[in-house]
Amino acid sequence: MEVMEHIIHEQEVSERLDKVLSTIDAGWSRSQVQQWIKDGQVLVNGESVKPNYKCALGDAVKISIPEPEELDVVPEAMELDIYYEDEDVVVVNKPRGMVVHPAPGHPSGTLVNGLMAHCKDLSGINGVLRPGIVHRIDKDTSGLLMVAKNDFSHEKLVNQLVEKTVTRKYKAIVHGNPPHDYGTIDAPIGRDSKDRQSMAIVDNGRNAVTHFRILDRYKDYSLVECELETGRTHQIRVHMKYIGYPLAGDPKYGPRKTLPIDGQALHAGVLGFIHPRTEEYVEFEADEPEEFKEIIRFLELNR
Structure with missing residues (x-):
């Protein structure tokens, strides 16, 4: 279970807690946040509160994010445009129109379905819905993504994103x-x-x-x-x-x-990062799709 902390700042004072938290991550709906609060997975200054709690300056909010919903993600054989692959990393050129990972109501035809059929050994850090996925691009955006094949590589690549050393x-x-x-x-x-x-x-x-x-x-x-x-x-x-x-x-x-x-x-079109195992900088470039x-x-x- 991932734990995240947030300190209430001036612009959030007197706002409802559920409203504030639903703006932190695009993947969090307000109803989802409300359920977390009701289930005691959100603490303010170490105590449980209600979704309509009015935030105060400096409140320390701790969110325990539950594991993603368990779905049967089925490997699907598909043609993938692989730019690079070794025992740690895959760099793939995603076509426009393809969703990166499954979601409730959209369980198939995604990049993850194809990757699972292609290599079968992806990092498990992001759960069953997003194995190996370190970062995403939108469905109608084409281009390069790095995918982790083990937890060691996943953590190394995520740290580079946090430290802003990845070229995108x-x-x-x-x-x-x-x-x-x-x-x-x-x-x-x-x-x-x-x-x-x-x-x-x-x-x-x-x-x-x-x-x-x-x-x-x-x-x-x-x-x-x-x-x-x-x-x-x-x-x-x-x-x-x-x-x-x-x-x-x-x-x-x-x-x-x-x-x-x-x-x-x-x-x-351009993706560069420090390889998690060799620690050498690698960079890849993909042409725009024909429609572009x-x-x-x-x-x-x-x-």
Whole structure:
């Protein structure tokens, strides 16, 4: 069981405890948090409270996160684009449209189903639903992911993410032309209070930093490289919307009138990390999928 601690700060004072906790992680619904509180898995200053407890400045909240729901995750033979593999790590290029790991109501056809059929020896740290998964990318985002084949590698890779030493560069097509060729977006991300299925820039959100540079400019769009310093849910999509240049095709954060692409135009093209066993830096690069390249060609012809 994972244990997490949170200290109530000024912006959270007088807010309901269940509301505050549901903004910490995009995977936590408010009803789920309420159940944890009722089950005594959430303590404030060492004591059980009710979901409607009003938070006070400096309250120490301890959350004991239960193990994920046990599901039968069935290995499924599928073609995987493996960029690298050894006894510790797999680097795979995920196609757009593929979900990374199973969830209740979506038990099959995921990257995890394919990985289990491919190598059968994945880290168990993230439970039965997410074996080997160190980090995720969205269903309609394509690109490179690192997967741990044992607990030793998993812990080493997670520590690199925490220490911000992993290289993660994405290419994105955005609406509009930013005035500067380079920039850094430093704005906290948390669950949107008006839409629980979305993330937003919120005062009590988690620290989030994205560096970007313009690779090319077109008539009404730009090709941007985004490098993650942190890895929050929907980080690039939320940050680019925040500065006024949302991703093309993004059904959640972008405008309706957009390019003919199914889902956000976002590709995780570069992934670099220190190998957990050899301790040498390795880096991989994957080309954008054909659909992404077709959009670029279309924009080049209509500058």
